[in-house]
Amino acid sequence: MQNFIFENPTRIIFGKGTISRIGREVKRFGSKVLLVYGQGSIKKNGVYDQVVASLREADISIVELPGVKSNPVLSLALEGIELARKEQVDTILAVGGGSVIDTAKTVAAGVKAEHDVWDFFTYKKAIKDALPILTVLTLSASASEMNSAAVITNEKGARKFSIRSPFIQPKMSILDPTVLYTLSPEYSAYSAVDAITHALEGYFNNSEPDSLLQDRLVEAFIKTIIENTEIILKNPTDYNARANMMWSATLAFNGLTTAGMGSVSYPAHMIEHSLSALYDIAHGAGLSIVLPGWMNYSLEKNPSKFARLASEIFDVKEINDKEAATEGVRLLKSWFAGIGSPTSLRDGNIPESDIEKIAENAVELAQVWGLKEYTKDVIVAILNRSR
Amino acid sequence: MQNFIFENPTRIIFGKGTISRIGREVKRFGSKVLLVYGQGSIKKNGVYDQVVASLREADISIVELPGVKSNPVLSLALEGIELARKEQVDTILAVGGGSVIDTAKTVAAGVKAEHDVWDFFTYKKAIKDALPILTVLTLSASASEMNSAAVITNEKGARKFSIRSPFIQPKMSILDPTVLYTLSPEYSAYSAVDAITHALEGYFNNSEPDSLLQDRLVEAFIKTIIENTEIILKNPTDYNARANMMWSATLAFNGLTTAGMGSVSYPAHMIEHSLSALYDIAHGAGLSIVLPGWMNYSLEKNPSKFARLASEIFDVKEINDKEAATEGVRLLKSWFAGIGSPTSLRDGNIPESDIEKIAENAVELAQVWGLKEYTKDVIVAILNRSR
Numbered sequence: 001m002q003n004f005i006f007e008n009p010t011r012i013i014f015g016k017g018t019i020s021r022i023g024r025e026v027k028r029f030g031s032k033v034l035l036v037y038g039q040g041s042i043k044k045n046g047v048y049d050q051v052v053a054s055l056r057e058a059d060i061s062i063v064e065l066p067g068v069k070s071n072p073v074l075s076l077a078l079e080g081i082e083l084a085r086k087e088q089v090d091t092i093l094a095v096g097g098g099s100v101i102d103t104a105k106t107v108a109a110g111v112k113a114e115h116d117v118w119d120f121f122t123y124k125k126a127i128k129d130a131l132p133i134l135t136v137l138t139l140s141a142s143a144s145e146m147n148s149a150a151v152i153t154n155e156k157g158a159r160k161f162s163i164r165s166p167f168i169q170p171k172m173s174i175l176d177p178t179v180l181y182t183l184s185p186e187y188s189a190y191s192a193v194d195a196i197t198h199a200l201e202g203y204f205n206n207s208e209p210d211s212l213l214q215d216r217l218v219e220a221f222i223k224t225i226i227e228n229t230e231i232i233l234k235n236p237t238d239y240n241a242r243a244n245m246m247w248s249a250t251l252a253f254n255g256l257t258t259a260g261m262g263s264v265s266y267p268a269h270m271i272e273h274s275l276s277a278l279y280d281i282a283h284g285a286g287l288s289i290v291l292p293g294w295m296n297y298s299l300e301k302n303p304s305k306f307a308r309l310a311s312e313i314f315d316v317k318e319i320n321d322k323e324a325a326t327e328g329v330r331l332l333k334s335w336f337a338g339i340g341s342p343t344s345l346r347d348g349n350i351p352e353s354d355i356e357k358i359a360e361n362a363v364e365l366a367q368v369w370g371l372k373e374y375t376k377d378v379i380v381a382i383l384n385r386s387r
Numbered sequence: 388m389q390n391f392i393f394e395n396p397t398r399i400i401f402g403k404g405t406i407s408r409i410g411r412e413v414k415r416f417g418s419k420v421l422l423v424y425g426q427g428s429i430k431k432n433g434v435y436d437q438v439v440a441s442l443r444e445a446d447i448s449i450v451e452l453p454g455v456k457s458n459p460v461l462s463l464a465l466e467g468i469e470l471a472r473k474e475q476v477d478t479i480l481a482v483g484g485g486s487v488i489d490t491a492k493t494v495a496a497g498v499k500a501e502h503d504v505w506d507f508f509t510y511k512k513a514i515k516d517a518l519p520i521l522t523v524l525t526l527s528a529s530a531s532e533m534n535s536a537a538v539i540t541n542e543k544g545a546r547k548f549s550i551r552s553p554f555i556q557p558k559m560s561i562l563d564p565t566v567l568y569t570l571s572p573e574y575s576a577y578s579a580v581d582a583i584t585h586a587l588e589g590y591f592n593n594s595e596p597d598s599l600l601q602d603r604l605v606e607a608f609i610k611t612i613i614e615n616t617e618i619i620l621k622n623p624t625d626y627n628a629r630a631n632m633m634w635s636a637t638l639a640f641n642g643l644t645t646a647g648m649g650s651v652s653y654p655a656h657m658i659e660h661s662l663s664a665l666y667d668i669a670h671g672a673g674l675s676i677v678l679p680g681w682m683n684y685s686l687e688k689n690p691s692k693f694a695r696l697a698s699e700i701f702d703v704k705e706i707n708d709k710e711a712a713t714e715g716v717r718l719l720k721s722w723f724a725g726i727g728s729p730t731s732l733r734d735g736n737i738p739e740s741d742i743e744k745i746a747e748n749a750v751e752l753a754q755v756w757g758l759k760e761y762t763k764d765v766i767v768a769i770l771n772r773s774r
Binding site for chain 2: 001002003004005006007008009010011012013014015016017018177210212213216217219220221223224227240243244247248251256259260
């Protein structure tokens with residue numbers, strides 16, 4: 001195990017009927033909130049009304065920043081920064097999924113910065129302060145509700161980049177699984193793909209060979225996500241299935257599974273960011289296209305680890321590592337397809353003739369993230385396995 | 388999954404060579420520290436010197452409270468409270484294992500209370516404030532370094548009781564696995580028993596039937612603790628084995644595995660507290676006596692869960708639940724014996740004729756903890772299975 005610092009102070013309030021606590025929780029940090037949300041689904045499913053009622057009861061003033069879309073864009077975050085400054089809000093409340101929370105995080109850091117907030121994403125500047133962020137989660141996948149990362153797309157140049165800082169870690173997140181009852185089958189599937197990919201990238205891309213404890217945790221989360229997603233797709237209002245999926249997705253990317261693993265990289269996410277930035281495809285859908293291709297490209301470097309996954313998750317046994325590894329990828333890809341997530345560029349309506357262009361976009365992020373082995377040629381080779 | 392609040396803000400600094408950071412960490416909270424430690428092992432293994440050097444470098448004044456013994460006693464905590472008040476320390480630093488940390492927690496809460504600190508342990512009063520606590524861990528088992536609980540023995544009446552409050556959760560803990568290199572085989576074994584028992588009590592004694600995610604986490608920790616303890620007993624300076632044991636023991640009782648499980652009870656700990664209070668036996672040694680007896684007494688109520696444990700941990704398969712459950716308990720007991728931890732009252736030099744007396748002591752804690760089903764007769768029945 002390698003040296004690490006683990007610190008995750010986010011307070012999680014989990015369960016049925018917990019949204020009514022949001023007013024009291026916000027009150028601990030301020031009295032005027034920027035309420036960030038998306039395209040209006042929270043108005044249809046009643047979450048907006050519950051949040052506003054609780055905030056009003058706690059005498060919190062509300063300024064609204066609606067309109068966050070998936071693959072959230074810098075321009076809206078810049079609007080949010082301006083609005084937060086003008087209205088002098090003291091707290092940011094995100095009500096939504098990862099896109100909404102990441103927009104809220106960008107605003108929270110941007111308000112306190114005297115330079116272009118994008119400088120944080122290109123690692124030219126470090127975040128040194130931020131407004132307190134609280135969240136009410138309505139889509140489980142990113143774990144942004146309990147981690148210190150955010151991803152934003154800069155429409156100029158179609159760059160989907162990320163930041164990470166303890167200052168933007170949410171102080172408190174409310175996770176009520178019943179808000180997921182109205183989530184579509186497509187997004188329920190994409191959520192599962194995203195959470196599984198978070199866990200798997202850490203599992204495969206770390207610098208620590210002694211990882212059995214963390215491997216077991218990853219396998220626990222993946223098994224739980226797989227079995228509960230299957231239940232959810234049959235019965236979207238199964239409380240325990242939604243709850244297990246929700247909590248697993250949070251734990252799968254809150255720092256627990258990567259603590260002690262040394263340097264961890266996220267190449268499938270890196271390549272997917274280019275798909276999202278260029279084609280505005282749902283992040284989970286992009287991942288189910290990229291991940292199996294990445295796995296097929298990578299498995300020869302570490303067949304025993306891929307064989308372990310095949311054995312633990314899909315019970316593939318009694319064949320050699322290389323064959324088991326390949327069979328494991330085939331079964332995972334087939335599981336992604338079975339829950340309705342695309343598993344090839346063609347499935348995702350992305351022209352195969354664009355592979356070069358996608359790779360050129362991805363290489364730019366590879367440089368920012370310091371993933372030197374991911375040259376354009378390597379990325380093309382991976383995308384060729386995702387055709 | 389049941390509703391829960393999960394909040395664990397302790398900053399963990401983990402790895403080789405990390406003790407030298409303690410001065411800087413203390414500096415974030417104060418400038419005059421009460422240094423709590425035990426019987427002097429930290430002077431032999433060099434940890435004391437490392438801590439003091441780092442504190443001096445950071446200009447921290449030091450007041451010492453040495454002499455904590457295992458099964459830490461109220462009288463020393465009372466001395467510590469008086470000393471902390473007289474010297475006006477602003478921070479408490481525990482350098483030791485669970486006994487030292489729990490003494491530090493009791494002092495930290497007691498300094499701020501205007502009444503007898505024991506009132507917290509009898510639940511007559513609630514903790515409302517405490518001095519900040521930091522720790523340098525030298526014995527892995529209790530997870531006190533990353534949780535909000537403390538256990539103290541009141542010598543008057545031989546009562547070993549506990550407290551729990553977010554105010555006494557350590558702000559920061561340093562876990563350097565190399566400090567465990569000099570830990571004796573006996574205490575290495577007792578540590579494993581304690582950590583396994585923490586995880587198993589939550590596994591069996593919760594009010595939530597939908598616990599597959601948490602079950603898998605518990606199983607991951609127990610497997611990791613078992614395999615690494617076997618390595619440690621052969622090679623006490625195996626870094627990865629000490630590191631995996633250390634981090635697993637912390638995670639096994641930091642709130643992660645019980646979040647969502649509803650009300651969780653610790654009957655084996657409850658009964659063991661009487662053994663420690665009356666006979667001053669090491670806590671882990673007491674647990675390896677009580678736990679198998681408790682399991683044999685309890686398995687008929689929930690044979691399938693005990694059978695699951697047998698299958699997951701000891702690969703017991705293809706027999707009916709009741710038989711598998713019994714076989715699992717036998718194998719766990721045999722594993723405890725194999726690592727050198729006592730598994731019967733006789734092994735622990737506790738007179739079997741004292742069973743009634745022990746049960747009378749344990750019933751008092753059962754009442755404080757609200758475990759109504761643990762009458763004196765039930766406790767006697769359990770202890771009869773631990774003869």
